[in-house]
Amino acid sequence: MKTLQTLALAGLTTLSAPAWAGDFVDTRLSFVFADDNVLAGAGETTPNSPNARFGAGNQNTQFYDNFNTRFSGFESLSNVVLYKRMPAFFEGLTTEAALTLLVLERPSGGVDILDNSSYVRLNYQPPGWGEKEGISLTGFPVSADRFRLGYAYRISWGGSSIFTNRATAAGVPGAKFQVTRDRWYAYVGGKTALVLNDLILEQETLYGVMAGAGWDILETLRVEAGGGYFQKGIVPGLANQSIEAGVNSAGVSGQVVYHVGVPVGTSVDFRLYKNDPEIYQRFFAPETYPGGLSYSLSLEGSYLTQTLQDPDKFGATKPQGAVALAFQGRAKLNRFRFSALALVRSLSFIQFDVPGFPPFQDFPTGTVLKPEVFGALGVDYNIERLHLTPGFIIGAQQPASFRSPVPLVGGSNPPPSLTGTRTVVVRDANQLSILPSTCGGSSACEAELIWSAKATFRWDLSETVAAVGEVYYTYDTNRTTFEDDVTGIAQPNFEKPHALGFNTLLQARF
Template identity: 80%
Template sequence: MKTLRTVALTGLLSLAAPAWAGDFVDTRLSFVFADDNVLAGAGETTPNSPNARFGAGNQNTQFYDNFNTRFSGFESLSNLTLYKRMPAFFEGLTTEAALTVLLLESPSGGVTLQDNSSYIRLNYTPPGWGEKEGISLTGFPVSADRFRLGYAYRISWGGSSIFTTRATAQGVPGAKLQITRDRWYAYVGGKTALVLNDLILEQETLYGAMAGAGVDILETLRLEVGGGYFQKGIIPGLANQGIRAPVNSAGVSGQAVYHVGVPVGTSVDFRLYRNDPEVYQRFFAPESYPGGLAYSISLEGSYLTQSLEDPDVSARTVPQGATAIALQARAKLDYLRLHVLGLYRSLSFIQFDVPGLPPFRDFPDGTELKPEMFIAVGADYHLKDLHLTPGFIAGVQMPASYRSPQFLGGGNNPPPGLSGTRTVVVRDVNQLSILPQTCGSSSEVCEAEPILSAKATFRWDLSETVAAVGEVYYTYDSNRTTFRDDTTGVAQPRFEDPHGLGFNTLLQARF
């Protein structure tokens, strides 16, 4: 009987719809041995720099790395995707759905599972329209984080965190209605979030609206624009005083792309994962070299604004503007690749989702603000017979910084080491380096200084799925600081050694 039941079960499974060999989409296993700074030991820097070890993280990346993805590149991860597409009972209508879950392994060996913008889509193709044209309605039941505005991931906005991090625990679902034609597209959409109202101490619904369009002016030139409006709740500090002060944000983004020999792409993190064999893409696949010249140049910009508490006038809000500009240029000539990357981000743009610095407050009058700016150039060459690709990249960055009339990071009663006017370097969202109050023998106020970085790389493809990757990088960053006690026992910021030398070695499998 046991044998009979086994045969019957096997038969039933064979009648079910076949599973595609790709239900785990974009799987990446990374075995890493690295040291983010061989010139420093444990406890000598902030953040801490242990000796060479197995494993790596964001400390092992440079400011020009991972411009179009949220990942560091050292993770072991996969996207579990269960996808189904079927023609509807009505002519011209197609239904599809994807349950996509991000599976991310932590250094401890634990596994984190997170919805990665699962969706249900209805697509209607009117008579006479092309196969890739249609009117689609997409619903994101749990998270619409990958439905964003902007085009390069580093300066994208409108994800789940646009409602502040207090909304992400409850999920940020949404919907998108889009018309796609051969040479243009347009869409509208929206999101909702649940955030605690600090006045009534109950959750309330916040709304966001988004719209955008793009058109191929020429076969080689595309123009795109998008905008959005989002509620962010009320300012907690004023709510504690019984004052309702809503935080509302809005913005617009635009991009122009000129491309020859390569299609117009989007950030990997914006694409909806699926395992349909007809549209399946392997984002971690090795680079292809079809020969000839191909290149693309894109220029995008965003202007955002939001209402924050006025630190100079009690119980008042003021608008705070935020700006970002990105330039990306890539060229491929046979086996040679060249690229240029440039970025401008105002400090308010970096902190836009927090929102502000400190949270929910504008900068006081008289604050000196400086934006983040960097430019990086690089090249690599593929040695076909050896399956080896050596490369080099170098860049210079002026980090964002601010200096207010009174230091904002010490609280209402700051200790002596955190008082007075001083410069604070903002490397990324809430990543601060506090500089000493004075520099040099002339006792001038310390200013943020440029950061220099250069990196040599190689990639050796051992098979279609496994590659060895190596990086050696040098940085000169005179903005590095740590806190150490002075002669009176008060912790004061002190400069660290500006020189940094690190390496990353990876054995990475992709399938």
């Protein structure tokens, strides 16, 4: 970490050539005053909900928010980009490189500086090829996390965590070879990671390969597909029993996009940062309203599989499948904007990078599994003379859940609170809510629908500064907290299902 901080500061202070104005790109400063639930005070909910305060985080977002980014939107952050592009000594060849560092401010006032997929690229343009066409080789010397499979960030995969979180400390570098033509592209690439082998107690190299292609069949229709294979090491639990069982994963993703009047977009977290003034791109340019109708419809799907420990057979492994589907629709009619979003994620997909639940294990036979399913609709309208955009979003979510077939046992004569099985709600990877054992008599509790509605406004004060406000209501009967019963044993109990919150931001983006 200190090496990256020193490198960033040295690069900014000693760079011999004049710095371009975009050396800090995708910068966001957020001054926030918020309360994720005004109906609850500190210590009354899980997770805890303090009273209104300056600052906010993921707890202040809803399930339909931030579908195409890994950030909550409340962070203060920037990307330091030192970029250089030069023609090579050989005709048709161009060299470029970018040192990109994510500068993320912590609530304590400290700063994290992380590599954000710095790269070195060679691009060859054969005679007669267009300006945007070429054959390129890109090397990621530290982190190839932005080189991913999938298209919407929420269900993308193949980033650095595909080798499990144990690999990220040592870095996950990689390389990508791509051919880009006017109507199509194709690529192949790979990554490596160092992960501790729990059998020999030494780090070993794990490999991953990725490939994909896209084709603009029509000016309005694009089809894309990609796939990959990754090693994840061995099962630690079986290694402790001197059994070597490899964990390998593979999968495919595909997308169909139909667009009229708008280009095919991608998550900002997939793009490689650059600040070449000739091709400078503003990531947060103000919204434009050219008039008329324009829209984009996309349907994406992924199927993944990986080998995990079989809990029903000693020393054995078995494949576990994972599925994700997503639909995104966006339309602009004069100064109206409409959006539709739908998502399906199997529980195994949510836990894919962990991998599994518990880690490195498949679910026992007979486990009742339910996927995450949600949908949301939104609309906003831009009042041009006031630079004001009010909007409204409504959505419903069936959270992912599982219920084990194995009853809990509390001795030879257990109390009723320790018998039977429980339903566990999984809101995201390793984010769990354990429901009480019974609801409405002797029947087991089940995960219920979550409803959410949000009113929003955005008031653009200038091209770089805006005031943003949100008021949202959520009805969630799956909220639980642990309280001691009459025997002194902590048991899950339902919280009040109503939550009313607000976020107010004064945000600068440049």
